[in-house]
Amino acid sequence: MSNRPLCIQCKARPAAYNYKKGNKVYYRRRCDVCVRKNAKKKTNGLENWQKSGYNKKQQCESCGFQAQHEVQLDVYHLDGNRNNNSYNNLKTLCANCLRLRGISKVKTSWRQGHLIPDNL
Ligand SMILES: [Zn+2]
Numbered sequence: 001m002s003n004r005p006l007c008i009q010c011k012a013r014p015a016a017y018n019y020k021k022g023n024k025v026y027y028r029r030r031c032d033v034c035v036r037k038n039a040k041k042k043t044n045g046l047e048n049w050q051k052s053g054y055n056k057k058q059q060c061e062s063c064g065f066q067a068q069h070e071v072q073l074d075v076y077h078l079d080g081n082r083n084n085n086s087y088n089n090l091k092t093l094c095a096n097c098l099r100l101r102g103i104s105k106v107k108t109s110w111r112q113g114h115l116i117p118d119n120l
């Protein structure tokens, strides 16, 4: 058994498994969490939907909540696939609605293809 090093970044979690060569296991220098964080940074903090050119609405498309600041709204992927950023897969939701959708079986009445894309 080789000694699994700690992540050099957070020093809290074990480094992520990288690959195995012969009997020796190679680890990455960082844990999964830090690797993912860093990957996100590289995109300049831009989410995929931002890169796709989608613009967040000023209000929640589910409850109509009017945001005072855009951080109160987030973009929801109808099919749950964050890589599918076609406009008819994206909805602007407030934090409340987003959370509800995330945790519950709240049935979404939205279906892909139903939506009229914004004029951009
Ligand atoms: Zn780490």
Ligand SMILES: [Zn+2]
Pocket (backbone or CB within 6 Å): 060, 061, 062, 063, 064, 065, 093, 094, 095, 096, 097, 098
């Ligand atoms: Zn809402």
